[in-house]
Amino acid sequence: MKIQSSKEFNLQREVEYGTPEQNKAVKEIVADIKKEGDAALFRYTERHDGALLTPDTLRVKPEELEAAYGKVEASFVSAIRAAAANIRAFHARQKRNSWMDLQPDGTILGQIIRPLKRVGVYVPGGKAAYPSSVLMNVIPAQIAGVPEIVMVTPPSTGGKEGIDPYILVAAAEAGVHEIYRVGGAQAIAALAYGTESIAPVDKICGPGNIYVALAKREVYGAVDIDSIAGPSEIVVLADETAEPAYVAADLLSQAEHDEMASAILVTPSQSLAESVAAEVERQLQALPRQAIARASVENYGAIIVVESMEEGISVVNRLAPEHLEIVTADPMSLTGAIENAGAIFLGAYSSEPVGDYFAGPNHIIPTNGTARFSSPVDVDDFIKKSSLIYYSKEALLRDGQTIIELARREGLEGHARAIEIRLENELKGGNGHGEQ
Template sequence: MKITKLAKGISLKRPLEGGNEEQLNVVRQVLSEVKKQGDAALRFYTEKWDGYAPESLRVTEKEIAEAVNALDQQLYSDLAEAAENIRLYHEQQIRTGYHMELGDGSWLGQRVTALDAVGLYVPGGTAAYPSSVLMNVIPAQVAGVQRIVITSPANQSGKLPAGVLVAAHLLGINEIYKVGGAQAIAALAYGTETIAPVDKITGPGNIFVALAKREVFGEVAIDMIAGPSEIAVLADDTAYADEIAADLLSQAEHDVLACAILVTTSEQLAKKVAEEVDKQLKTLPRQEVARASIEKFGAIYVADTLADAVEAINTLAPEHLEILTENAEVIAEQVRHAGGIFIGRYSSEPVGDYFAGTNHVLPTNSTARFASGLSVDDFVKKSSIVYYSGKTWEENAPKIARLARMEGLEGHARAVESRGWEKE
């Protein structure tokens, strides 16, 4: 990894991966054809891109049972415990709305209502992601969503990873479809003969999935446009180089476009981490992916002061931030922009990915400056409520009418003035 002296005000942002015109045209064609042709288009694109012709798009109860029976019992237990941790954490996020008494019987309020139906996209390809099932489904369930649908690309034998099916089974989800790519997003947004449309789509995917989510936004809601994974480590000379290297590689192995950055006040630590990354890469099963990520987007920055290092982190606004310094909890209070913050040596990023209970669906590409990770809030909507008594109306109607006329909206003013005690 390249070691660079951190200059004040330096931007650590990497180029956005927004797709190109050719990719966007492909996505738009897929969306259009699924909207027009429904299941026929889903089958066509599944065979074209995933390599198999599905007889049935929906996963059967038999397939789910086979996956449950095939999975190691210890793994089943681990998944179940992780699910419980995630549920307990997200139950703290439940909102109940509120009711404000104004006097004379008038009141204002807010009602929080769960969405009716959501669709979760689980990526396939080079890895299986049962953890994505847990992280997306559980907050939706806690929110009270009644219909939760999963779509995911199957392999050339028409099978989904056992872990994905088991995670869904653990959560009581059985509406699962073997459909991936932009065509899955189209099916969730527009509906087909087999798949009824949903109100919101969540979950990560490749560039075609990301572009499709962007295109259907407005027809349905989406969680975010998630880019490749990122990690930043903020460390001083109390940290261990081998542990930092392992943490950087834990994200680099996700994707050749993943980003792994160390910001440190110790030049000696920087050199040791660079050596450790090279050493550990040699034995990493996904070393080809991780090496490409490290070479293109990996970096080590040496800062003069911890304050400079913290400011660099705030400029980066990373998806994941590990703080491995003295007084790490105090330093964490100075961080303004990060999707998820992991404090101390024993809180490595994978702890949050799988087990602690926090959500691992987090903002990327520096969007942590204004965006938050997935939560129960993403699966509810809020309705404002107004109840004015006659007396409160009488007191305030002239004020409202004057404000309306100031904006040139006579109809608004008349709508308020049309009420009156004499009608009762």
């Protein structure tokens, strides 16, 4: 990894919007699914995944979910169940309740919280399959009270065997039973607009490749989406007390995701910088996904040597990373100065994979610097809110002229008259329809 100063490092990372060809292809797929339904869905699945689907084979059958348990280790089932329990416990604390506030004049103001009715979860099947992402998408939706959760995943996430059994077991453990073997932009379009076999959803969540990301952007507005996710990112803010081997391992834990993943060390210690650079190279030699990780660290990785920890914090806040590890003598003391980070891991033993798999907080976190204004997926992503307004006669008589003033200042006479007619009527003694 290249060692450089903060002045030498380019903090700008280009957001991936796809090539013109990719955008054109996605628009065509979405338009065809919207127009033709299942026919286009099956056609594109055969073209891109080599799978021949029919209305009968599109949906995963209950016996396939049961059979998946026989294809995975008992230890995996235990691990998924333990992780799910932690994720449920964490997200349960995020749940909101409807509320109403009764004023002395009889006015009632409040907010009604309702879950979305139907949510679609996309589970990718590219460079790796991610059973943990099933839990991270599904469990917050369940806690929010979403009654219908549907999952889509490419038909060959497990290679020639079909859908990866680990994904199916994770789905079953999470309580998802409506699963379709379809992926790519065509799956996103089917969730958004519906086909003869797949009912449309209210929101689409889950990561995917560039075609999935572009399709989510294309259908946004017809449905809600979680985000346009970019490549994974990690920044480690460390001082001379950090163990180089730990830091290097954590950097590579994200670099192995994708050739475009970003792994950055920020430190005021030149000796740590040099030790970590050497350790990254040593560990790369034995990493199974060495080619992917090496491309990541060479093209999007860096070791930034700063003059002070204060400068290091400034660099972190400008990067607004998806994952931030603070590995210093007193990491808690620095936390308050961190303004922009999706998830913050404190101390030598809070390695990023602890959050990815087990601790409980969600691992679907803003990327591409969007932690400046957005947050990890949580229960709020699966609810909608309605404002409640009950104005009493006393309150309207008191506030009516003020409302009329505001309406007329905006040139909306109809708004003003809607209030004025009530005030005039009440001054005449009412017509028997209002409150007495």
